[in-house]
Amino acid sequence: MSKMEKYIKKLNDLDFSDMYNNDFILTWEKTDEELEAVFTVADALRHMREENISTKIFDSGLGISLFRDNSTRTRFSFASACNLLGLEVQDLDEGKSQIAHGETVRETANMISFMADVVGIRDDMYIGKGNTYIRNFSKYVEQGNEDGILEQRPSIVNLQCDIDHPTQSMSDMLHLIHEFGGVENLKGKKIAMTWAYSPSYGKPLSVPQGIIGLMTRMGMDVVLAHPEGYEVMSDIEEVAKDNAAKSGGSFTKTNSMEEAFKDADIVYPKSWAPFVAMEKRTELYGNGDSEGIKALEKELLAQNKQHQDWQCTEDLMSLTKDGKALYMHCLPADITGVSCDIGEVDASVFDRYRVPLYKEASFKPYIIAAMILLSKVKDPAKCFAELEEKNTQRQYK
Amino acid sequence: MSKMEKYIKKLNDLDFSDMYNNDFILTWEKTDEELEAVFTVADALRHMREENISTKIFDSGLGISLFRDNSTRTRFSFASACNLLGLEVQDLDEGKSQIAHGETVRETANMISFMADVVGIRDDMYIGKGNTYIRNFSKYVEQGNEDGILEQRPSIVNLQCDIDHPTQSMSDMLHLIHEFGGVENLKGKKIAMTWAYSPSYGKPLSVPQGIIGLMTRMGMDVVLAHPEGYEVMSDIEEVAKDNAAKSGGSFTKTNSMEEAFKDADIVYPKSWAPFVAMEKRTELYGNGDSEGIKALEKELLAQNKQHQDWQCTEDLMSLTKDGKALYMHCLPADITGVSCDIGEVDASVFDRYRVPLYKEASFKPYIIAAMILLSKVKDPAKCFAELEEKNTQRQYK
Amino acid sequence: MSKMEKYIKKLNDLDFSDMYNNDFILTWEKTDEELEAVFTVADALRHMREENISTKIFDSGLGISLFRDNSTRTRFSFASACNLLGLEVQDLDEGKSQIAHGETVRETANMISFMADVVGIRDDMYIGKGNTYIRNFSKYVEQGNEDGILEQRPSIVNLQCDIDHPTQSMSDMLHLIHEFGGVENLKGKKIAMTWAYSPSYGKPLSVPQGIIGLMTRMGMDVVLAHPEGYEVMSDIEEVAKDNAAKSGGSFTKTNSMEEAFKDADIVYPKSWAPFVAMEKRTELYGNGDSEGIKALEKELLAQNKQHQDWQCTEDLMSLTKDGKALYMHCLPADITGVSCDIGEVDASVFDRYRVPLYKEASFKPYIIAAMILLSKVKDPAKCFAELEEKNTQRQYK
The missing domain is CATH 3.40.50.1370 (Aspartate/ornithine carbamoyltransferase)
Incomplete structure (x- = not known):
């Protein structure tokens, strides 16, 4: 055939x-x-x-x-x-x-x-x-x-x-299907959707939300990791829980990047803004409160700085399954020493996964x-x- | 066939x-x-x-x-x-x-x-x-x-x-042809092209000019209404007069919105800028006289304000043929209480005619x-x- | 056939x-x-x-x-x-x-x-x-x-x-092929690629470089003329020399516009910036030195002004072969009395060659x-x- x-x-x-x-x-x-x-x-x-x-x-x-x-x-x-x-x-x-x-x-x-x-x-x-x-x-x-x-x-x-962000999460999923040789092979695989430090702030929540909302449907073990205060929309967490229950996978949360990376088959470390802060920002924009927006921005950048240790380093990668988890990102990534001083991912990690990363994007x-x-x-x-x-x-x- | x-x-x-x-x-x-x-x-x-x-x-x-x-x-x-x-x-x-x-x-x-x-x-x-x-x-x-x-x-x-604005006036006309079931049914119909109040200023004259220059050719009774000082180009009024004479219709002018709406089959209330003011503005722009432009703008807005009663209200609509004249506009309209405090048209009038208004635009x-x-x-x-x-x-x- | x-x-x-x-x-x-x-x-x-x-x-x-x-x-x-x-x-x-x-x-x-x-x-x-x-x-x-x-x-x-600027130089060449009735007729023809005064500064070098890099291949006598200090990249001059040697044409340089125009079959008078100044500007931009950029700009405009006599005038045109050299330009040109007070070319010269100039562009x-x-x-x-x-x-x- x-x-x-x-x-x-x-x-x-x-x-x-x-x-x-x-x-x-x-x-x-x-x-x-x-x-x-x-x-x-x-x-x-x-x-x-x-x-x-x-x-x-x-x-x-x-x-x-x-x-x-x-x-x-x-x-x-x-x-x-x-x-x-x-x-x-x-x-x-x-x-x-x-x-x-x-x-x-x-x-x-x-x-x-x-x-x-x-x-x-x-x-x-x-x-x-x-x-x-x-x-x-x-x-x-x-x-x-x-x-x-x-x-x-x-x-x-x-x-x-x-x-x-359905066109992103569906492209990511199709990438996984091709990398793992079929959707049936995703069952039981562990994917870590984790927050990562970025010197900018206010990145959309739609990527982590899209990932936990979709990947939980394939029987995967989905772990959402982020520092305290970086929660995503609770409605979507409910979606993820329900999906996992139906698909025979799991959906868990942690505040430890290490725990999320441990034995993971796939890691997706990426910065995003706290949901509550984004709600506040939306309100400030609605009121045209530019002073408030500036103050919030300063506050959020300071908050981010407290979590500079949330980086996808070689050390963290070595904790994953055989040290060889598939690294994913929706691009562009904040690469330490390349696009910024300290960012979401080590340059050597990013470099090693460049071809699969570009292929991931090519499905969109x-x-x-x-x-x-x-x-x-x-x-x-x-x-x-x-x-x-x-x-x-x-x-x- | x-x-x-x-x-x-x-x-x-x-x-x-x-x-x-x-x-x-x-x-x-x-x-x-x-x-x-x-x-x-x-x-x-x-x-x-x-x-x-x-x-x-x-x-x-x-x-x-x-x-x-x-x-x-x-x-x-x-x-x-x-x-x-x-x-x-x-x-x-x-x-x-x-x-x-x-x-x-x-x-x-x-x-x-x-x-x-x-x-x-x-x-x-x-x-x-x-x-x-x-x-x-x-x-x-x-x-x-x-x-x-x-x-x-x-x-x-x-x-x-x-x-x-020929693509506008021709679309408007094709809309009328469809609404009235044929160009032959437009003969003797009264259309009121009238000025209406808008909180902005400087809207182009090409719409009213295009309408009186075209509608007068179909044997319609075209009434152009505006406050004193809001004259359109006199050359185009001549065109309208000649057209009406040839087509067996009529072209008349009035400074009363009520008179224009009285027994009208179609109304087209819309803001525009006085021709002479636009000539002046063109000269000021040509001279790069930004102070002059600001002063003119202020003057025109004040002039507009004196004619806030030129609104297409439900009361005015009730004066039209059976209270059911077809309301037209080239869009976007300044809708009272929706897009501005006081504008060209009552929200309830606009709402009632939304479908025909959108169809009017769909011919373009x-x-x-x-x-x-x-x-x-x-x-x-x-x-x-x-x-x-x-x-x-x-x-x- | x-x-x-x-x-x-x-x-x-x-x-x-x-x-x-x-x-x-x-x-x-x-x-x-x-x-x-x-x-x-x-x-x-x-x-x-x-x-x-x-x-x-x-x-x-x-x-x-x-x-x-x-x-x-x-x-x-x-x-x-x-x-x-x-x-x-x-x-x-x-x-x-x-x-x-x-x-x-x-x-x-x-x-x-x-x-x-x-x-x-x-x-x-x-x-x-x-x-x-x-x-x-x-x-x-x-x-x-x-x-x-x-x-x-x-x-x-x-x-x-x-x-x-290969799409420009190739269009220019195809124009010449058509004007002279075949590439074989270009052999031995003299073309003057000369600098000309413009009230602006910083025009790219790629046009003169593209012209001397291409026209020298067709057995033409290519003359590059500019005031001292307006040198193009020396590498490209080497390319032009090598080309001329191979094609049986010639590549010469002069600091006299008159000399370049003398008996020329084709003239291409056009402003460009000195190579060394452009190198300096690139460095200043790289350093974000906006004061330095302003100073350089002032300096270059003053330098340009010293060469206001480099204009393609009727007098200069009369020095060319039978006074009828083909005038070329990549457009838009700085035309004296039209787009600026003093520019690259006399209005009467430009006017006379408008049709061939537009045809030249039409090949691109x-x-x-x-x-x-x-x-x-x-x-x-x-x-x-x-x-x-x-x-x-x-x-x-």
Whole structure:
């Protein structure tokens, strides 16, 4: 059986019918089969690209990238995904536009979606806002389509909000599936999602939250480690607990980086901001209290400094399973002696894992493309069979 | 007869041969049949998109959007139109580029047009400048094509200048045609284009001018209402008068919002700046007189404040035909209690008309695409017949 | 024999196999036959576009433009070239992104190249940096492709560095080939690459360096003229000398504009900054010495002022061969009395040569497209034959 036949067979065995004409906002809103469909479609798209087979399912159409925060990497991943499927990207930055708050979200959502097949939204700055914005956007375009304003309902892809970062965690997971030779091999593996020191502050919580919310579904032993005071959203911890109970894995917490690294198969050391501090910052921004923001920033940097020992060093790595745990990061990392004086990870550790780290990132365009395709194509198995049969070359060679 | 057959038949009955290889700058430079061709092509394109039929008439090529003023909505409409026809959009903002004044317009026009099939220009900031800029640009690319510099002559689409906003007024008109069930049903209808209070100042005159310059051609009774001192360009009033005389409609002016609303079938209440003030501002900008600009701004805001009673309230709406006139706006509107304390329109009025307002806006990408297609395709009827016959799916389903 | 048959025959006679899967960084790294292949492919692409034949060799794929300096013209040329071949452009400006220095170049190179078929880089600001950046970028994506991170190795096109500006000099050369009726007619022609006064300072050296590095290969008599103290990089002068020796032309230097213009067939008067001053500026920027930068700027402007007599006047033009030398410039030029009080060229001279100047610029998109195509297509002759046979219309007509 060829690779493509295997992908097609797998898709035919999975139930993911609810993904059609739907959004991808949080991984824990999706069934296991739906997540598996995403991984399968992502692998199939990558395979076809390697084989120089065009996967354009759109002859024309727009993919809107709506970013409230700058991001080269996610922007390029989204653009790559859209292009792979035949959509042209149109960017909407706050700086460029007249986007405002409240009621005007409805208007903007409709005004930019007349010919939009997908809208990728990144809104991770303020706790309690980003996810709400995405959901409102989705509601408004759904309504706009029903009212005959929009010829199509654009699907929404969450490119990072205050709660989850599903395109990141799904890419990370697909990376693990490939590194460990199959999702079934992840069962019982220990993954340490740990806080790490960074000289900057205020990094989003969506990565650790996304990781514990997803990895607990595969029967893995997920350990969340951070200094006291760096708690993530408690709702997501509940999600992780429930997942672990269902999947036969575990979810535990510790305030010791050593304990988390001990015998770990995978480590994911990364800085983030305390949830409560981010709530406070959101409030201060809301009140336009710039003095308060400065004071909070100073306070948080001082708090961070107390935990400079939370670094992913060679010594810590030697505590992991055979001293060879897979090191992961969403990039860019704060590398000690390279991008900063003291940071999240030793340069020698980072260097040793550079190739897997870059591969980890390389899955993101395919994950995003898979999310789009599954929301747009009713029968992806049939679609792939037809694309392979048609065999249009992506590039003249 | 199918819908497409009707559109094709209509196009075969109209004479619009002068639109081929030509620009769209002012509606009053076009014949009635030419305008009807735009509406027909726009409807046909929308119909084909609804039917999932690709309307790509370009295999490659660029659509340049040249904006001297930020605009999310018009930018997205232009991008949508280009994409629908197969053109890739390339933006040229003043901020991004080395665009300068005077002689360099000729150079820029040529330098960005080597592979440009269409250039959409928005230049509405300064009275007496925008339209001139567009015409110079057109002249230079025409010359560039004749001189063998440009392989093709890009068509110019006016995306808003100091005189007219043809893509807006044509979208508004197509909206009316659909709302009233045909252009023939607009004869004798009363439309009130009225000034309305806004807490900001300096909004372009091109919308009211575009509306009175176009609506007077359909046998409608067009009333222009504004406080004393908020006159629009007198040349355009002359255009409106001449149009009304020819079409069997009427063009009248009043300084009473009530009088304008009385028995109106359609109302279009919207803020704009006095023409003379905009002339003055243009001069001040030209002299770099920032003190003068600040003083003028203060003066204009104070002048505006004297006319806070010019609001589209429920009371005013009740004066219209059966209390049910169609409310129109080019968006975004200043909504009382929503986007400002006191604005152009009551929230309850705006809310009641939200769906038609969004639909009004939804015609713009198709109007722009129609203008492009008519300037590029010699026989659109034949083109549509071939596209329908070919029946390439826009999106795999 | 048709035009296309001639192009195809020529390509079949040339050896340019090393260009496949390779970069275009400096013209003097390429063989004469490779350069001739670029000119031939550029002419063929232009011919096919004139004949309305699609030259899309990509069904999807991205062309990344990575600019460290703003440039409307080069940006549009690159976008046009990509679009002509079927690639969608994605811009990466420093302002928009998280690009940093040193080690992070490797990361950025990989992160933006997952689906990049070509990366065009402009980095001309700092002496000793730009070319190094381009070479590092190339090395990193080559490695990324070998490591299985990147599905393809994007080709790099140098869109201007501190050393060479190959897309400019190659466009200039193709312009000369067309103006003089063939590359064989350039033998023995005298070209004066001379410094000219400009009220601004710090213009890149890559244009004069690119010109003397390329034009000396065609058997031309190349004269480099500038005031004392405005030397270009000595390495490139060596390149020019070697080239001249091999091609049977000559490379001479003078500090007299008159001498350079005397009996010249072609003149290229243009401002640039002294190499040593640019080295100093680079160091000052590196040290963040803003006072030093200001002082240097003042000094350089004063130095420039001493050479205000270096203008391309009508009097000087009359010294050239029959008073009719071809005037060239990379544009935009500083035109006396038009874009500045005293500049590089008299308005009457510039005006007389406007059409050839614009034509000179019009070759750039085709030169860039040719560089891309030659790096991506193994057998361009076969590719062109197939494209012609297929005869897909670029634009419905």
